[in-house]
Amino acid sequence: MDTVIYKATEENIKKCAEIIKNGGLVAFPTETVYGLGANALISKSVKDIYAAKGRPSDNPLIVHIADKRTVFEIAKTVPPLALKFMEAFMPGPVTAVLPKKSIVPDVVTGGLDTVAIRMPQNEIARTLISLSGVPVCAPSANTSGKPSPTCAKHVYFDLNGKIPAILDGGDCTVGVESTVIDFTAGAPRLLRAGGMPVETIEKVIGPVTVVRNSKVALCPGMKYKHYSPDADVFMAVPGKDIKQRMADAFDKAESEGKKAVIIAMSELKDSFENRKVWDAGKDCESYAHNLFAFLRKADDEKYSVVICQGVEEKGMGASVYNRLIKAAGGKTI
Numbered sequence: 346m347d348t349v350i351y352k353a354t355e356e357n358i359k360k361c362a363e364i365i366k367n368g369g370l371v372a373f374p375t376e377t378v379y380g381l382g383a384n385a386l387i388s389k390s391v392k393d394i395y396a397a398k399g400r401p402s403d404n405p406l407i408v409h410i411a412d413k414r415t416v417f418e419i420a421k422t423v424p425p426l427a428l429k430f431m432e433a434f435m436p437g438p439v440t441a442v443l444p445k446k447s448i449v450p451d452v453v454t455g456g457l458d459t460v461a462i463r464m465p466q467n468e469i470a471r472t473l474i475s476l477s478g479v480p481v482c483a484p485s486a487n488t489s490g491k492p493s494p495t496c497a498k499h500v501y502f503d504l505n506g507k508i509p510a511i512l513d514g515g516d517c518t519v520g521v522e523s524t525v526i527d528f529t530a531g532a533p534r535l536l537r538a539g540g541m542p543v544e545t546i547e548k549v550i551g552p553v554t555v556v557r558n559s560k561v562a563l564c565p566g567m568k569y570k571h572y573s574p575d576a577d578v579f580m581a582v583p584g585k586d587i588k589q590r591m592a593d594a595f596d597k598a599e600s601e602g603k604k605a606v607i608i609a610m611s612e613l614k615d616s617f618e619n620r621k622v623w624d625a626g627k628d629c630e631s632y633a634h635n636l637f638a639f640l641r642k643a644d645d646e647k648y649s650v651v652i653c654q655g656v657e658e659k660g661m662g663a664s665v666y667n668r669l670i671k672a673a674g675g676k677t678i
């Protein structure tokens with residue numbers, strides 16, 4: 346199958362909406378990362394998503410909508426706090442997990458009786474969903490296990506030949522996936538840190554249960570290897586001597602004949618003399634925006650060791666930390 350990249354013109358968005366409506370797969374931009382979309386009501390199309398990504402079938406998909414009213418068509422109940430959450434943060438980089446109605450096929454939810462729902466902020470995404478006329482289920486549009494795609498080129502690299510269409514809407518602004526909040530088990534619970542800091546959400550809906558360093562995966566997707574480039578990634582724990590630890594790790598790698606690169610925030614980036622450094626930006630928002638693209642660039646340019654500056658787990662830092670520690674497979678320095 347030839348994979349066509351369509352520029353996101355009005356006419357092409359229409360064409361892609363037709364593909365989805367008729368059961369085909371389309372990768373499309375959102376403000377977080379690119380998604381691989383299918384008509385959520387056609388089980389065969391949903392199965393095609395799992396096949397294209399090589400995704401384990403017990404890892405449920407998020408259903409994307411273009412109109413908040415659709416929530417009531419796919420969720421059995423919407424508790425008051427979930428309503429408040431939707432009012433404040435949708436459209437936006439968030440996902441709500443709610444009890445599902447039977448209209449949502451089991452393949453979408455990996456057999457769970459809950460469904461994850463997201464209304465993206467990105468206009469192209471919403472126009473596409475709205476024109477397709479159906480709820481669109483979509484995981485991130487990467488090969489399972491690889492960093493999520495933040496531009497059309499990343500999607501093409503992973504899925505060329507496996508899907509008919511990619512809608513190119515440029516770079517994703519946020520760069521990490523949505524924040525997932527579960528409303529099905531008592532108090533709201535954070536399942537995945539993401540594009541909207543949990544502190545911001547708490548200001549509106551009150552306390553959200555946050556489990557850190559859980560040995561058990563909070564949502565099915567979290568138990569799998571994730572965000573891993575081919576290169577070996579190390580995360581430098583924030584705190585004393587971080588510059589020295591990063592420089593030492595770089596020197597050790599190079600002394601072993603490995604091509605290494607440091608990813609550091611702007612304030613540290615000039616601390617490494619003539620070692621190779623990529624600037625992640627001045628805050629955790631920029632770090633989030635750049636991280637996946639850097640991990641992919643490391644593979645592209647044949648680096649075998651990537652040493653990343655770790656960050657504190659607060660605000661967007663929590664999302665960056667979570668991606669770093671997973672990309673590193675837990676390896677810290």
Ligand code: TXA
Nearest residue numbers: 377379380405406459460461484485522523564565566
């Ligand atoms: O920003 C995003 O969320 C992107 C864009 C494309 O919207 N999508 C995304 O999808 O990141 P995916 O499939 O890569 O990650 C969805 C996560 C997985 O960890 C999955 O296990 C979890 O959400 N999830 C989906 N449905 C769930 C449910 N019913 N209960 C608990 N977790 C669920």
Ligand code: MG
Nearest residue numbers: 484485486493
């Ligand atoms: Mg994903």
